[in-house]
Amino acid sequence: MKARVIKLRARSLYTRSGIPGVEWAVNQYAGCAFACEYCYAKFLTRWKDYGRWGSWVEVKTNAPDLARKHVSGSVVMSTVSDPYQPIEGELKLTRKVLRYMDKRNELLVLTKSPLVTRDIDLFKEFRRIEVGLTINGFRGREKRLFEPLTPVHEARVNALKELYEAGLKTYVFASPIIPEITDVSAIVEDTRGFADHYFFEVLNLRASGREFRELLRDEYPESYEVLTNDRAFGEFLLGLKKEIRALGVKAEGIETHRKGWEFMGL
DSSP states (O other): OOOEEEEEOOSOSEEEOOSTTOOEEEOSEESOTTOOTTOTHHHHTTTOOSSSTTSEEEEETTHHHHTTSOOSSOEEEOSSSOTTSTTHHHHOHHHHHHHHSOTTSEEEEEESOGGGGGGHHHHTTSSEEEEEEEOOOOOHHHHHHHOTTSOOHHHHHHHHHHHHHTTOEEEEEEEEEOTTTOOHHHHHHHHGGGOSEEEEEEOOTTTSOHHHHHHHHHHOHHHHHHHHOHHHHHHHHHHHHHHHHHHTOOOOEEEEOBTBSEEEEO
8 A cells, every 4th residue: 555645845854863973864754665564653643643663754845945954963864764664765755855855974874675765876975974784684474463564675785785886884773683583694694795784672662552563462472572571582682792792793782771771782
């Protein structure tokens, strides 16, 4: 089903980021037609009464003009959407925003879509830029249940490789890490040759929404137990830390959301 498109004119494009170490967020879209069942952006956009998550996309039609403003500090694209979700192929709004952004800003781009490779030419105009792919390795049953509308694992890995071979600094955002489901070692082995560094994030169960929590509880009770039991979660994190350290990749730590945003260093 095609997502409903809501067009509006925004007052600003750059908003203060709540992500540690990043000053600004840019969201030329809000909402996302990839409709990942666990997406925490459902919580961040809960006041938008457009219907079920994934059924709508808000488009800031004047985003390219607003992008011209200079801000000091690093900028992340995007936090409540995917900048390369399906409608971007038609509207090219992300490309227009990139064209007019101040190239002196440090920019971090994150997506699940191989469409990102279309804009390699514009990425190269930025003084400092990192382009990342969210890669979680979901296939088969997990893919159908958790994120059926997203590009497949292989397409994301190939896009990451193309970005890296184009001379861009790249990263892998391994997320969501779900106990007993996400194979972190396999993700690293599939991407080791063309990722400059890695971010690891355990599923934000609190912000994933009631429906996803019930899905995980009913279909994957062992995973749910680990995420909701303090002792089991602590043991899981220690094991994950040991696994990542043994992989020998560049990464600072593991993001968790058990009791708000937390960070475990490696």
